Amino acid sequence: MSCFRLENVSYRYSKSPVLTGIDLSLEPGEILGLFGHNGAGKTTSIKLILGLMTPQQGTVSVLGGQAGDPEVSQHIGYLPENVMFYPQLTGREILTHFARLKGAPLSQVPTLLEQVGLGDAMAARVKTYSKGMRQRLGLAQALLGKPKLLMLDEPTVGLDPVATADLYRLLRRLRDEGTGIVLCSHVLPGVEPYIDRAAILTEGMLKAAGNLSALRRQASMPVTLTVAPANGDGHLASVAEAAGLSASTSVMENGSLRIEVPADSKMAMIRRLLATGEVRDLGVVEPTLEDIYVHFIGSGGLAHRGGAL
């Protein structure tokens, strides 16, 4: 049973379409990164999965049922982009309130607060919390009831580096226990090591979806090799020559040779370079999630929001 399945989903708030023909699914035990420029349609997609709105076209099934069905919703955890809580209540009172609403065991409240690092602050009023502490409380709220589907919109905003690492460790554990997780984030280098698949939305359309290797292949992005010469910088040209490289495929930079090769020629090129006997060190740099994102989104930047660079 999929955590969710969007089939040919289109949605419009008023006149112009916000999502067009989206096909996307998430399986249990998987972390999906949902990426896109401001206004691409990420939050709208999440709202459709939560059942807060119904698409004008296509179907949305969630955990084998219908989006918005209370039986389904109780198994979903959601952290919105901007968490707001009643400031006069304590962290513990707030989480207890949400646990009652969700029908989650009240015994989870102190355990979750400890888990997100609010153990010492659970009796303090939320108005005394820092931004990061409010974000942690939001996470605890999303984790109530041990959801089968967890959707987190910019979960690391306001978290310090240690809390961010703790969060990702926690998400991995939940994933390994079978939870399906959707992560929306603009901090691509931060999420890259933790996602199993990425989905890239632009202007309401799904540009690409798959694991990073598949997306790199789909984008036909080159791999960069960096070569340090065995016999000093003066020998860089001879390494390039011996490996049969042209000036257009290699550049000399800071005492090493930088070569861009198509991914499927990488191993052949490495063998050629090693055969020269002139190589002291060799580095391989794959395109990052950010490179892949820019490839699929294009470099329009603000243009996607109707602005200009």
Ligand SMILES: Nc1ncnc2c1ncn2[C@@H]1O[C@H](COP(=O)(O)OP(=O)(O)OP(=O)(O)O)[C@@H](O)[C@H]1O
């Ligand atoms: N309630 C609404 N009424 C009308 N238009 C809306 C509404 N909510 C969002 N939109 C529009 O729908 C489009 C998609 O918005 P959405 O919030 O899904 O984008 P997003 O990808 O989550 O953006 P961001 O990264 O900025 O959070 C935008 O053009 C936005 O202006």
